[in-house]
Amino acid sequence: MAVDAGADILGLVGHMPSGPGIISDGLAAEIAAWVPESMETFLLTSETTVAGILAHHRRVNSTALQLVDELIDGHLSDIKAALPEVKLVQVIHVINQYSVQQAQQVAQYVDALLLDSGNPNAVIKELGGTGRVHNWQLSKDIVDSVDLPVYLAGGLNHSNVSKAVAQVKPHGLDLCSSVRTHHALDVEKLSEFINQVKSMTVN
Numbered sequence: 001m002a003v004d005a006g007a008d009i010l011g012l013v014g015h016m017p018s019g020p021g022i023i024s025d026g027l028a029a030e031i032a033a034w035v036p037e038s039m040e041t042f043l044l045t046s047e048t049t050v051a052g053i054l055a056h057h058r059r060v061n062s063t064a065l066q067l068v069d070e071l072i073d074g075h076l077s078d079i080k081a082a083l084p085e086v087k088l089v090q091v092i093h094v095i096n097q098y099s100v101q102q103a104q105q106v107a108q109y110v111d112a113l114l115l116d117s118g119n120p121n122a123v124i125k126e127l128g129g130t131g132r133v134h135n136w137q138l139s140k141d142i143v144d145s146v147d148l149p150v151y152l153a154g155g156l157n158h159s160n161v162s163k164a165v166a167q168v169k170p171h172g173l174d175l176c177s178s179v180r181t182h183h184a185l186d187v188e189k190l191s192e193f194i195n196q197v198k199s200m201t202v203n
């Protein structure tokens with residue numbers, strides 16, 4: 001569905017404490033093996049140890065790992081050393097000025113950053129898929145202060161995406177809630193969003 005609608009990257013959402021798009025590792029592996037080679041597959045993992053992340057990747061075999069939480073043991077460079085061919089994308093949940101420092105600290109160890117609106121400190125952690133917009137000025141500060149691709153996520157939809165792109169100037173966009181109906185991916189909403197983005201780049 002997402003391939004037909006014109007998406008460049010497929011997000012495969014692993015086990016999460018919350019969020020609408022979770023699928024089993026078995027299904028994620030099937031999708032990762034099936035998509036055209038030109039398409040990237042981002043495995044969203046909430047694992048917080050190097051061993052857990054490597055094991056999750058072994059089960060799915062995606063082209064990239066989207067780390068939606070912070071590591072509690074080991075280091076990002078251990079993951080890179082073990083999986084040099086896999087793109088590492090660290091999610092920064094943009095909350096306050098500390099988020100900008102956090103982004104700057106991890107930037108040297110990963111291939112890209114993804115700025116989202118979760119709350120890892122909530123009783124039930126929110127690690128994405130919230131449908132909420134965050135402070136785009138902080139996101140802009142991050143884009144301006146790191147030298148790697150930065151994706152923007154968090155509450156994006158067809159009516160706010162032009163403003164988001166104009167303000168933050170991200171490398172790419174990621175979204176979930178606004179292209180779903182009754183929790184399932186809605187191809188019409190996704191096509192509408194992608195067409196909106198494509199018309200912005202043409203104009």
Ligand SMILES: O=C(O)c1ccccc1N[C@@H]1O[C@H](COP(=O)(O)O)[C@@H](O)[C@H]1O
Nearest residue numbers: 019020021127128129131153155176177
């Ligand atoms: O998609 C999900 O269900 C999900 C669950 C838990 C963590 C991340 C998840 N997806 C990521 O959430 C953001 C965007 O979410 P939204 O548009 O604000 O709803 C994006 O990075 C997705 O990859």
